[in-house]
Amino acid sequence: GENVEQHPSTLSVQEGDSAVIKCTYSDSASNYFPWYKQELGKRPQLIIDIRSNVGEKKDQRIAVTLNKTAKHFSLHITETQPEDSAVYFCAASRGAAGNKLTFGGGTRVLVKP
Amino acid sequence: DAGVIQSPRHEVTEMGQEVTLRCKPISGHNSLFWYRQTMMRGLELLIYFNNNVPIDDSGMPEDRFSAKMPNASFSTLKIQPSEPRDSAVYFCASTFGQGAHSNTEAFFGQGTRLTVV
Numbered sequence: 001g002e003n004v005e006q007h008p009s010t011l012s013v014q015e016g017d018s019a020v021i022k023c024t025y026s027d028s029a030s031n032y033f034p035w036y037k038q039e040l041g042k043r044p045q046l047i048i049d050i051r052s053n054v055g056e057k058k059d060q061r062i063a064v065t066l067n068k069t070a071k072h073f074s075l076h077i078t079e080t081q082p083e084d085s086a087v088y089f090c091a092a093s094r095g096a097a098g099n100k101l102t103f104g105g106g107t108r109v110l111v112k113p
Numbered sequence: 114d115a116g117v118i119q120s121p122r123h124e125v126t127e128m129g130q131e132v133t134l135r136c137k138p139i140s141g142h143n144s145l146f147w148y149r150q151t152m153m154r155g156l157e158l159l160i161y162f163n164n165n166v167p168i169d170d171s172g173m174p175e176d177r178f179s180a181k182m183p184n185a186s187f188s189t190l191k192i193q194p195s196e197p198r199d200s201a202v203y204f205c206a207s208t209f210g211q212g213a214h215s216n217t218e219a220f221f222g223q224g225t226r227l228t229v230v
Contacts, residue, residue, distance in 0.1 A: 001171070034218065043204065043221040044156070089156060100169060101146070101206075101219055103156040 002027040004092050006104025014112050019077040021107045023090035026071065030092040033066060033073045034101070038087045047088075048075070080111045119205050119222035126229055131193040134225045137186055138207030146219065147180055147190050148204040156204070162188065163210075195229045202226050 003026040013019050025033075034049035050057045050064045050073065057064050061080075066073040077084055090104040118137040126132050138145045146161040160170040162182045170180070177196070182188040192199055208219040 043223050045221070046218045049218065100158065100161055102158065103148075105155045 002030060002092055002094070002100075002102040004090060004102050004104040006090050006107055008107060009105060010108045010110070012110045012112060013080050015080060015082060017080055019075075019080055019084070019109055019111075021075045021088055021090065021109075022072060023074070023092075023104050024070075024072040025092040025102075027092065027094055028068075028071065029094040032093040033064070034091050034093075035062075035064060035075050036089045036091065036103075038089065038106075040086070044089060077109075080109075082111050082113050085109055085111045117205055117207050117220050117222035119203075119225050121225060122223060124225060124227045126195055126227070128196055128229055129194045130229075131191065132195045132199075132227060132229075134190040134203050134205075134227070136188045136190070136205030136222060138188070138205070139220055140186065142207035142209045142220075143185070144208045144210050145182060145188050146206040146208075147188070148206065148221075150202045150204060150224070151200075159190070192227075195227075197229045200228050 031052035
C-alpha cells in the first residue's frame, strides 16, 4: 500500500519568512496530492491540492510543487503570518474507487510574531 | 449542506463498555472514511466505504472495532469492548469519486473525542 513520509515534524519560523514542508510517497500510481491544515481542536481542511499532470500550483501565499519522477511534493508558504500556525498534513491518493487518502505524519508549524 | 456531521462530539466511557460513533456524510458523496488521530500515530485510516460497501478495512486495529454503512447517509464505528488505548479523536470524512482520475476534496466532520477510562 501507499506510504507517505513528511518532514519536518515541527517547524518554527519568524513572521514574514517562508515555510517549506516536504513529503515523499511510495506508490507510483498515486495521482492526487492534497494538503490539509488543522488548527488546534479543529478538523483538517483542504488548503490546496495538485494532480499528477501538473508540476506546480499556486494560490496566493501558498504553492505546491510535485516531482513525479522522484515521488515527492512540497508545500511552500510565503510571507508567513501568525494565523498560519497549525498542523499541516500532506496526503496521496491513486484515485481508484473510493479515493483512499494516505496521510503523512503532519508538520506542526509555529509562526513567531 | 451542513457538511459531514459526527456524533457525539465528546464521549467518555469506562473500559469494557461499548462505544458507537456516528457519521452522516455530505449528501451526494459516495465515499466515506473513518480516521483515528492520536499524537503518537497521527491520522490513521481505519476503514473506508465506496457506495456503502467496505473497500479496505486493513486499518481496523482488531476485532473489537467494527464499522457499518447501512445506507448512503449514515455510518457507524463501534468499539466493543473499549480499552484506554482507544482514546483518540475519531474523524469521519466523505468525498465524491468516480473512476481512476476523479479525486476530489475529502471533507472532514468535526470529530469525536473519545476518552476511555
